[in-house]
Amino acid sequence: MSDWDVIVVGAGPAGSAAALAALESKPDARVLLLDRAPLGRDKVCGDGIAPHTVAALDALGVRSVEPHEVVETVKLSAPGGASSSAVTSDPGYVVPRATFDERLARAAIERGAVFVERRVTSVVPDDSGVTVDGQDRAPVLIAADGANSVVRRAIGQGHNAKRALAVAVRGYAPTPKGRPRELEIRWDARRAGGLCYAWSFPTANGTSNVGYGMSAAALTNGRAELEERMRLLLPDHDLDGVELSGHNLPLSVATPQFAVGRVLLTGDAASLINPLTGEGIYSAVASGIMAGRAAVTDAASAGERYSRELREKFGRQHRQLRLVYPLVDSKAVLDAVIRACSTNRGTFDRLLDVGLGESSFRMRDVGTLLRHLVRR
Numbered sequence: 001m002s003d004w005d006v007i008v009v010g011a012g013p014a015g016s017a018a019a020l021a022a023l024e025s026k027p028d029a030r031v032l033l034l035d036r037a038p039l040g041r042d043k044v045c046g047d048g049i050a051p052h053t054v055a056a057l058d059a060l061g062v063r064s065v066e067p068h069e070v071v072e073t074v075k076l077s078a079p080g081g082a083s084s085s086a087v088t089s090d091p092g093y094v095v096p097r098a099t100f101d102e103r104l105a106r107a108a109i110e111r112g113a114v115f116v117e118r119r120v121t122s123v124v125p126d127d128s129g130v131t132v133d134g135q136d137r138a139p140v141l142i143a144a145d146g147a148n149s150v151v152r153r154a155i156g157q158g159h160n161a162k163r164a165l166a167v168a169v170r171g172y173a174p175t176p177k178g179r180p181r182e183l184e185i186r187w188d189a190r191r192a193g194g195l196c197y198a199w200s201f202p203t204a205n206g207t208s209n210v211g212y213g214m215s216a217a218a219l220t221n222g223r224a225e226l227e228e229r230m231r232l233l234l235p236d237h238d239l240d241g242v243e244l245s246g247h248n249l250p251l252s253v254a255t256p257q258f259a260v261g262r263v264l265l266t267g268d269a270a271s272l273i274n275p276l277t278g279e280g281i282y283s284a285v286a287s288g289i290m291a292g293r294a295a296v297t298d299a300a301s302a303g304e305r306y307s308r309e310l311r312e313k314f315g316r317q318h319r320q321l322r323l324v325y326p327l328v329d330s331k332a333v334l335d336a337v338i339r340a341c342s343t344n345r346g347t348f349d350r351l352l353d354v355g356l357g358e359s360s361f362r363m364r365d366v367g368t369l370l371r372h373l374v375r376r
Contacts, residue, residue: 004032004138006295007130008113009120009151011035012043012097013053014267014284014291015144016104019113020060021292029296031112032136036119039105043097044170044247046278047209048183048201050356051090053282056289062107064100065093068204073182074352078338079189079331085182086341086348092183092356094201094209120145123154125261129299139299140262142291144284147248149269157256160271161216163325164254166195166278168213169226171242175208179236185277186233187334192218194328195249195278198233210237213249213278251275252283253322258310259303264291272314275325277355286313286358317360324361336372344368 006022008015011033019031035041049065057064071094075085109115123141124131130141143151152159159165181202188196194215201209212230219225223246231239250271258265266272267284274280287310294306327333341348347368353359 002136003030004136005029006140006142006292007032007034007132007136007138008142008144009034009132010144010146010269011039011105011115012101012144012146012267012284013104013281014269014288015142016101016108017057017060017285017288018142018144018266018292018295019108020062020104020111021289022296023108023111023113024060025293026296027112029112031114032138033105033108033113033115034118034120034132035115036117038117039115040098040102043101044245045097045281046170046199046201046211047094047096047100047203048279049093049095049100050279050282051092052357053285054093056282056285057104060289062104064103065095069093069095071181071183071202073180075182075184076338076341077184077186078335079187079191080335082335082338082342084338084341084348086345088352089349094183094203096203096209120150123151123263125155125263130262140264140295140302142288142295143263143265143269144267144288145269147250147268149265151263152256152265152269155260155263157260157265160250160254163194163215163217164251164271165216166213166249166251166273167216167219167226167246168211168249168278169223169230169244169246170209170211171239171244172203172207173210173237173239173242175202175206176236188214188229188233189331190229191329191331194218194325195275196229198230200234200237208237210234210239210242216248249273249278249280252314252318253325255318258307262299262303264295264303264306266291274355275321276328279356282357283314314358317354317358320360332373333369336369339372340368
């Protein structure tokens with residue numbers, strides 16, 4: 001049996017951020033970072049890296065993006081055809097997850113984390129710690145093993161379903177010639193409940209990350225339906241021969257217990273994906289940082305501290321979005337949102353802050369939306 005100060009399961013953004021934060025707080029900590037895949041593996045995702053994520057990693061002393069990966073313009077297209085496009089005050093980036101995740105994991109390893117490629121099959125918690133696969137033990141375990149988390153299942157927390165789960169397909173297509181370099185989200189005119197949109201995010205290598213996502217509760221024809229809607233909403237992209245992969249997005253409209261005993265759930269394993277945008281990298285990094293620090297500060301109270309800090313950071317947003325989420329079923333509401341963004345830069349910026357960070361809507365934002373609904 002090998003003893004560690006903290007075991008992290010999953011070497012994606014949440015897991016690597018947890019390891020980095022633990023080692024920042026306690027440089028001599030013994031941190032085990034487990035992942036079932038080797039470094040540099042692909043992860044199905046939109047690849048958009050929000051400025052909030054970059055800032056959080058910068059604070060840890062980690063260079064996570066490169067200047068040539070920046071994408072400064074965001075374009076939002078409404079179901080009715082209207083669109084709003086603006087250069088953001090803080091630019092985002094597009095980095096394939098195979099590259100981004102490896103950068104973070106290698107940064108954690110350089111700081112002192114021990115990486116082991118192994119599929120976790122057994123998690124046994126008790127009053128004083130957690131044993132993994134019968135061979136590694138630590139006072140605290142951080143679960144960062146994604147939407148289908150083995151650890152979450154082991155501690156009795158059920159997975160998201162129906163409207164609390166989105167499903168998506170993603171691939172890489174050649175970026176159309178002459179197309180503006182912008183992050184674009186196109187909401188579907190066919191409102192099937194919850195998320196229904198396509199995206200196109202240009203990488204720095206001449207391809208665009210393209211995909212389509214929708215609520216699992218509304219899916220009637222499996223993957224074929226997702227691919228059909230993507231082709232319809234992205235007619236300017238050549239999708240012939242593009243290899244598509246599917247994935248699940250557990251939305252924050254239904255979250256599990258963030259900590260059970262000495263097991264802390266982070267990122268997708270904690271259902272921290274924003275239901276308006278499908279963005280989950282920032283919340284993964286933010287939750288990982290909080291979990292890593294809590295784990296090495298006081299193992300006995302780590303779960304309580306982590307849960308409290310996570311609620312303080314995201315609680316207001318989660319409560320608000322649970323109320324707002326049903327409104328995205330309405331084409332009229334989405335059209336009004338885009339019209340409001342087109343005429344009010346403050347509304348545009350606030351929408352991005354809510355969709356990409358931990359912010360929530362203000363009463364003035366609600367008033368702006370109501371005025372545009374009334375005018376319609």
